[in-house]
Each structure stands twice: as C-alpha cells, then as structure tokens.
Amino acid sequence: MTRRKYRSQAGIILDILEALEREGPLPATRLMYHANLPYNRLKETLARMLEEGLVEETGEKRYAITQRGREALRVLRESRRILESLGYRL
Amino acid sequence: MREHAAVGVGVYLAVLTAFLGAAASLYLGRRLCRLSRLVGDRGLCIGGCALWVYAAGLLVEALGLLHAAIPLAHGHLALGRPELVERLLAGRGVLLASPFYAVSYTLSAVAIYVSHMEVDGGSRLYAAVPLIVQLYFDFNLVLLAVLAAALAGTLRYGRPGAAGPIYYGMLILSHAAALLLPYSGAPELVYASTMLRGAAPLALLAPSGGR
Incomplete structure (x- = not known):
C-alpha cells in the first residue's frame, strides 16, 4: 500500500471503521496498518472518534465500532463518490 | 422573430438548469453537513455551507435572467434603450451572482484545507x-x-x-x-x-x- 502525504479526516475515519467492521475489535497497532497512518495521527483520530461515539474502547486496549460508527460508515460509503468529486482524498 | 424565439428557448433552458443545479447543491450541502455531524469533521460542514452559497448564487443568476432577459427574449426592448445596453442588462444576474460563487469557492477551498491532515511530512495545503x-x-x-x-x-x-x-x-x-x-x-x-x-x-x- 503506498503512503499518501495528506488525507481527509473522512477518508481516515472510513478506513478505520471499515477495518473494525471487517476484523472486529483491533488494537491501535493493527489500526495503524489498516488506516496507513503514523501512530501520533492515529491516536489523534481515535481520540476524536471516541469523543464522537464512533468507536469504543474494549478490554486489552482494543477499539470496537459502535452503532453510531456503523451508521457513519454507511453514510460515508454512500457519499464516497461525492466526497472524492469535491476534492476530499479518501 | 425566429431570433427572439431562439433567445427565449436559451433563457428558459438556462433558468431551468440553474434551478435544478440549485436544488442539487442544496441537497448535497445538507448531506455533507449531516456527515459532518456524524463523524465530527468541521471541514465537511464548511463544504456543505459552500454548496448552499453556490445554490444561492445559482438562484440569484436564474432570477436575474428571468427578470431581465425574458422581455428581451420576447422582443420587448424596455424604455427604448440601445440594444447593446439591454443585452448587457440581461447578463446582470451573472454579475450579481459572481460574489456568491467567489464566496462558495473560497469556502470550498477552506473546507478541503480544514478537512485534510498531514501524514508523513506532507502539506495539507x-x-x-x-x-x-x-x-x-x-x-x-x-x-x-x-x-x-x-x-x-x-x-x-x-x-x-x-x-x-x-x-x-x-x-x-x-x-x-x-x-x-x-x-x-x-x-x-x-x-x-x-x-x-x-x-x-x-x-x-x-x-x-x-x-
């Protein structure tokens, strides 16, 4: 996977939510790989996602997708083409 | 007469397209704002507002066309003004709308800037x-x-x-x-x-x- 130099927050959130939905609860180190993000950026994004209720912390420092996260994932998938057309890099 | 009819068809098509474009922009703006609330990305909300301002520009442009160009399309030159002046007045909707477009594009650029983050030493600009x-x-x-x-x-x-x-x-x-x-x-x-x-x-x- 090639690393992109700048990405939209929506794109990063989409990658994280898709990984969590597909693989179940994951630790931050695994999410780094799935979201293709350095650790500091991933921590910032996860903190914001926890605040928004998109993910929740489970035991053993793992993160899981919430019901609100699933709803966000559905809307993000539906809006993917529009967002990319408007210049958001997903 | 045929020339007036052709202008008339052009004006009505332009107005119809502008109204459709405005409706689409309002819908897309609402969608971006909803997404912004869901995922907590302020940039998306700014992008939605940009689309609403764009819709306002399209409406102003359409109304300007309806107000000024339709009499011209039907061959009624108001107040005996020279035809060139009438034609320039017919385009005033575009001129009135251009500030809306400028604001919309600026907001769009700001939205994209706000919504992107640097990864691996890149610049979100x-x-x-x-x-x-x-x-x-x-x-x-x-x-x-x-x-x-x-x-x-x-x-x-x-x-x-x-x-x-x-x-x-x-x-x-x-x-x-x-x-x-x-x-x-x-x-x-x-x-x-x-x-x-x-x-x-x-x-x-x-x-x-x-x-």
Whole structure:
C-alpha cells in the first residue's frame, strides 16, 4: 500500500471503521496498518472518534465500532463518490 | 422573430438548469453537513455551507435572467434603450451572482484545507490546490466577461481615438494571460498579467488618451 502525504479526516475515519467492521475489535497497532497512518495521527483520530461515539474502547486496549460508527460508515460509503468529486482524498 | 424565439428557448433552458443545479447543491450541502455531524469533521460542514452559497448564487443568476432577459427574449426592448445596453442588462444576474460563487469557492477551498491532515511530512495545503486553481480561473473568467462588455460599450459610446479601448484591451489581455497560466504552467504569464494590469492605467494618462 503506498503512503499518501495528506488525507481527509473522512477518508481516515472510513478506513478505520471499515477495518473494525471487517476484523472486529483491533488494537491501535493493527489500526495503524489498516488506516496507513503514523501512530501520533492515529491516536489523534481515535481520540476524536471516541469523543464522537464512533468507536469504543474494549478490554486489552482494543477499539470496537459502535452503532453510531456503523451508521457513519454507511453514510460515508454512500457519499464516497461525492466526497472524492469535491476534492476530499479518501 | 425566429431570433427572439431562439433567445427565449436559451433563457428558459438556462433558468431551468440553474434551478435544478440549485436544488442539487442544496441537497448535497445538507448531506455533507449531516456527515459532518456524524463523524465530527468541521471541514465537511464548511463544504456543505459552500454548496448552499453556490445554490444561492445559482438562484440569484436564474432570477436575474428571468427578470431581465425574458422581455428581451420576447422582443420587448424596455424604455427604448440601445440594444447593446439591454443585452448587457440581461447578463446582470451573472454579475450579481459572481460574489456568491467567489464566496462558495473560497469556502470550498477552506473546507478541503480544514478537512485534510498531514501524514508523513506532507502539506495539507496541496489538497486545496485544485479548488484554488478553479477559483482563480473562474474569477478571471468573470472579469474577462465584464471587461469585454466594458470594451464593447467604450467602442460604441466612447470618443473615437481615445485610450479607453487600449486600457480595456490591456486589462483583457492581462486576465487572458492569467487564464492561460494553469494550462501552460509558464511562470512568465504571472508577471505578464501583472505588468499588463499595471500598465493599463498609464494608457489613460498618455497624451492622446488622458485629455
């Protein structure tokens, strides 16, 4: 996977939510790989996602997708083409 | 008669397209704002507002067309004004709408800037570049249209031999050069464009033009 130099927050959130939905609860180190993000950026994004209720912390420092996260994932998938057309890099 | 009918069809099509575009922009703006609330990305909300402002621009443009161009399309030249003036007035909707478009494009560029984050040492400013180029392009295009109208008016009503056409001609060339910039990528065009704009008023001060 090639690393992109700048990405939209929506794109990063989409990658994280898709990984969590597909693989179940994951630790931050695994999410780094799935979201293709350095650790500091991933921590910032996860903190914001926890605040928004998109993910929740489970035991053993793992993160899981919430019901609100699933709803966000559905809307993000539906809006993917529009967002990319408007210049958001997903 | 046939010419008026053709203008009429053009006006109605333009108004219809503008209304459809405004409706689509309102819908897309609402969708972006909803997404913004869901994922907590402020940039998406700013992008949604940009689309709403764009819709407002389209509505103003459509209303301007309805108000000014339809009498022209039906061959009723109001108040006996010269036809050129009537035609210029018919385009005032576009001129009134252009500030909305400028605000919308600016908000879009800000939205993309806010919504992107640097990863691996990159700059998020680059993400907004396509929209900044579009804003720059459209800004120059609107100015070209305005200046072409001013040149036409000067040629028609101005004193023969005065410097007005040279002044407007230079301004038109300056914005045409600016328009070519994204295509050619030649940085000389930036300087040429600025120089033309800077030199244009000098034409008015020249002995034959400043009198």
